[in-house]
Amino acid sequence: MTFPPKTATIPDSQPLVPATVAAQIEALALTPGRPLLIADADEVLFYFMRGLERFLDSRDLYFDWRSYALYGNIRHRRDGSAMAAEDLHPLLQSFFAEATELLEPVEGAAAALAHLAGKTQIVVLSNVPLTSKDARARALVRHGMDFPLIANSGPKGPAVAALLERVQARAAFIDDIPHNHTSVAKLAPVMHRLHFIADPRLAALLGRAPDCHHRVDTWDEIRDHVAALLIED
Structure with a gap:
């Protein structure tokens, strides 16, 4: 496994984050230097x-x-x-x-995130419509995943780059859609990218995202991989 550096910087020139997304990022209480895990919701935390x-x-x-x-x-x-x-x-x-x-939660997601939350900061970055953000937040709380939520719009690279700029720390990104990995790879190349598709029927239709670092199949695997990447020396 190849690890990114303990601290990471991103290119100075980045496309603008949509205003509604930028406002949500600005409102987050993030700790500079603390490892960051960014997780998608649909087909990552929920089916x-x-x-x-x-x-x-x-x-x-x-x-x-x-x-x-x-x-x-x-x-x-x-x-x-x-x-x-x-x-x-x-x-x-x-x-x-x-x-x-x-929506039903994905097996093992809440337990894995709880394990990782002790030494990382976790943000859920979802392309849920802004009008449904509160419903998604309630679902996260109900299923034991009470973490900050950003309702993104469009490819995720701009938002991920902005989050990484805030923390300047070792970080990982989990998403099911290949073009989001490509967007993040272009705008925040130091971000470690995990490709995960919860529904096995959907996973069978798509190979490994070309711009991910690693394809994972379960949250137990995600937990161990992220712990080794972000927490363990």
């Missing part, structure tokens, strides 16, 4: 696809499981046709509004 399938079924829709993408795989039960692209965003907004607080 997104399980909840989405229930939501789709209630609307006479289903997920086709042909690929990792949502577009093209959400189909009408009546005739098997794919949902129109222009209808996908409103559907997902309705899903987050109705189901965010109801």
Whole structure:
């Protein structure tokens, strides 16, 4: 395993963080020099696809499981046709509004984060709509993951770079989506990047993210990997 340095800096010139995201980051109480773990929520802390399938079924829709993408795989039960692209965003907004607080937690996530929290600071960086941030925060508390939450918008590199700039410390990032790893690799290259997809059906559709450092399959593995990376000398 290759470790980043104990302290880390990021390039001086970074794309601007969206104003709503920057305000959330500014409000965080972060400790400079303390190791930082940044974790996604959907398919990392919560089972997104399980909840989405229930939501789709209630609307006479289903997920086709042909690929990792949502577009093209959400189909009408009546005739098997794919949902129109222009209808996908409103559907997902309705899903987050109705189901965010109801998603099942991923096994082992709360216990692993509790283990790591003693010697790291943990931030949940989720692309949940800002309007559903409070629902996600309540779900985190309910399931034993009461950590600061940022409702991000767009690729995660800008927000991760801003967080890393705040702490200037050894850090790790966990996400299921490859383009988020790419974004972080470009803007915060010293960040150690773990690729994790909780739902095994979804994980089987996608290989290792090209810009991650390591692909992991369980939270027990994440706990041990992050502990070795951020805590143990």
